[in-house]
Amino acid sequence: xxxxxxxxxxxxxxxxxxxxxxxxxxxxxxxxxxxxxxxxxxxxxxxxxxxxxxxxxxxxxxxxxxxxxxxxxxxxxxxxxxxxxxxxxxxxxxxxxxxxxxxxxxxxxxxxxxxxxxxxxxxxxxxxxxxxxxxxxxxxxxxxxxxxxxxxxxxxxxxxxxxxxxxxxxxxxxxxxxxxxxxxxxxxxxxx
Amino acid sequence: xxxxxxxxxxxxxxxxxxxxxxxxxxxxxxxxxxxxxxxxxxxxxxxxxxxxxxxxxxxxxxxxxxxxxxxxxxxxxxxxxxxxxxxxxxxxxxxxxxxxxxxxxxxxxxxxxxxxxxxxxxxxxxxxxxxxxxxxxxxxxxxxxxxxxxxxxxxxxxxxxxxxxxxxxxxxxxxxxxxxxxxxxxxxxxxxxxxxxxxxxxxxxxxx
Numbered sequence: 001x002x003x004x005x006x007x008x009x010x011x012x013x014x015x016x017x018x019x020x021x022x023x024x025x026x027x028x029x030x031x032x033x034x035x036x037x038x039x040x041x042x043x044x045x046x047x048x049x050x051x052x053x054x055x056x057x058x059x060x061x062x063x064x065x066x067x068x069x070x071x072x073x074x075x076x077x078x079x080x081x082x083x084x085x086x087x088x089x090x091x092x093x094x095x096x097x098x099x100x101x102x103x104x105x106x107x108x109x110x111x112x113x114x115x116x117x118x119x120x121x122x123x124x125x126x127x128x129x130x131x132x133x134x135x136x137x138x139x140x141x142x143x144x145x146x147x148x149x150x151x152x153x154x155x156x157x158x159x160x161x162x163x164x165x166x167x168x169x170x171x172x173x174x175x176x177x178x179x180x181x182x183x184x185x186x187x188x189x190x191x192x
Numbered sequence: 193x194x195x196x197x198x199x200x201x202x203x204x205x206x207x208x209x210x211x212x213x214x215x216x217x218x219x220x221x222x223x224x225x226x227x228x229x230x231x232x233x234x235x236x237x238x239x240x241x242x243x244x245x246x247x248x249x250x251x252x253x254x255x256x257x258x259x260x261x262x263x264x265x266x267x268x269x270x271x272x273x274x275x276x277x278x279x280x281x282x283x284x285x286x287x288x289x290x291x292x293x294x295x296x297x298x299x300x301x302x303x304x305x306x307x308x309x310x311x312x313x314x315x316x317x318x319x320x321x322x323x324x325x326x327x328x329x330x331x332x333x334x335x336x337x338x339x340x341x342x343x344x345x346x347x348x349x350x351x352x353x354x355x356x357x358x359x360x361x362x363x364x365x366x367x368x369x370x371x372x373x374x375x376x377x378x379x380x381x382x383x384x385x386x387x388x389x390x391x392x393x394x395x396x397x398x399x400x
Contacts, residue, residue, distance in 0.1 A: 010249055014258070018265040025269055029276035036279055 037102065040119050041091060044104040045076075047117050048089065058086055071177035072184045078106075085109060090181040094173035105178055111186030113178060200391060204299055204319060205326045205377075206384035211295045215330055216373040217288055223343045224284045225331025228292065229324030231270060235296040236320035239263045240313065260297055267293040280346055299323060334376060338368035 045060070058078040065074045071092045078087040092103040105116040204210045211232070219225040242262045243255070250258050271289055274282045282289065299319055335342055340357030357363055366372040 007250065007254055011254070011258070011261075014246070014261065018261070022265070022268055022272065026272050029272060032276040036276075 040102050041104070044091075044102060044117050044119065045089075048104065048106070057081065060089075061085075063091075066184070069180065069184065071173075071180045075184070087114065088185045090185065092177040092181050094177035103174065103177060105181050107182060107185040109185070111182040111184075113182055116178065118174075196391060199322055199325065200384055201388040202319075202322070203326060203384060204323045205330075206381045207388065210298050211323060211327075212377065214288055214292065214295060215327055215377060216370045218285065219327055219331040219334050219373060220338065220368045221284075221343050222328065222331040222335050223346050224281075225334075226324070226328045227281055228285065228288070229327040231267075231289075231292055232296055232299070232327075233320035233324045234270070235263060235266055235292060236300060236316050236323075238266045239296060239300060240316045242266070256301075259300070260293070263293040263296050267296075284346075330373075330376070330380065333380075334367050334373060337363060337376070338365055338372065339363050 058080055061077040061079055063074050063076050066072045071094055072090055073093050074091045076089040076091075077085040078089060080086045086109070088107050088109065090105050090107060092105055093100050094103060102119040103116055106114040108114060201207050205212065205215055214228050214232075218228045239259065239262050242265075243259055246258065246262075247255070267290055271282070274285075274289070300316070332342055336356045340361070340363035341353055341355050343351060343353045345352040364372075367376055
C-alpha cells in the first residue's frame, strides 16, 4: 500500500496541475470564444431582419439572459405597435458530438414554433454536388435562411431522423432544443 | 535507418497500418488533412518533451498511463485554442480532434521498439513528419479525385482553393466517402509496399 502512495500522489498532482493549466488557458481565451458566439448571434438576428416575412412590423426588445437551462440561453421579445409582445425570439444552443451550434427560434406567445434559423448548414452531404434525399429534405437546414414550420417541429418523427446517418445526434439535439424553447415560452419565460 | 525507409517501409499509415481512422475520416480535403497531420506532429513532439521531463518521477509500468494523460492534456489545450481562434477547423475536425490523442499515443507506442535512446527525438520527429506528409498527400489526392479541386487554406470568410480537374475530366465523388477512402488506402498501401520492396532489393544488391 505504502509503495503506491507516492505514485498515487504524483499522478493526482499531475492531474491537478493539468486541470489548473487548462482552466487558466480557457479563462484567457474565453473572451474570444464569447466574442465569436456574440458575432454569430448578431448574424442570426441580421438573418431575421433580412427576412421580412417574419414579423416585419415588430420591434426587437432587449435581450434577456436565461441561466440554468439546458438549451435556452436568452430570449428577445418582439413587440407590436401597441407595445404588446407578439413573438418571442429564443436563442438556443444545442450540443453535438463535440462543441455546439447556435439556433434562433421564433415562437408565438403560446409557445407555437413559427420558424428557426441555424448557425451553419447542417446537411450530411458527401460533396457539393450531391442532392439531399426526400427524408433529408424534411430537415434541410440552410445557413442564413429561415426554416418555416407553421405546423410544428413535432411533425418530424424520430424514425425519420434516424434515417439520416451521421446526423442523428445533431438533429435530435435540435428537436430537443426547439421543444425546450417552446416549453420555456409557454411557461411565460420561466423554467418549465 | 534512412529517411526514405522511414517514409516508405516504416511509414506509420501505409507501412505500419496506424492512424487509419483520421486518414479515412478527415482526408477528404487537403486543408483538413494537413491540419490533422500538423496537430499530430505537434502532439508527438510536445508529448515526447513533457514525458521526458517527468520520466524519472514515475515507474515504467505507470509511464504509459502518464503518457496518455499528457497527450490528453495537450489535445485539450489545443482544442481550447482552436475553438477560440479557428472555430471552422474545430467544426471540420469534430469528434476526431480529441481522438487524435489516442492516435498519437498509438503512433508513439511503436517507437521504443526500434529506436535507441539517442535517436528518440529524431525518431519522433520523423514519425510525426511521416504522418503529416502521408495524410497531406492522401488529402490532396482524394480531394483532386473526388472534387477536382485542392483547398489549401480556409479562414473565416476566406478560402484558398484551386480547380485542378476541368472538363472533360470529371471528379469521382465516391472517393470523398469513407468507403472510397478505404479503397484508395488499399491501392496506396500496395504502391508504398511495392516501393519499399524495390528499395530493399536495391539496397541488398548494393551490399552484395
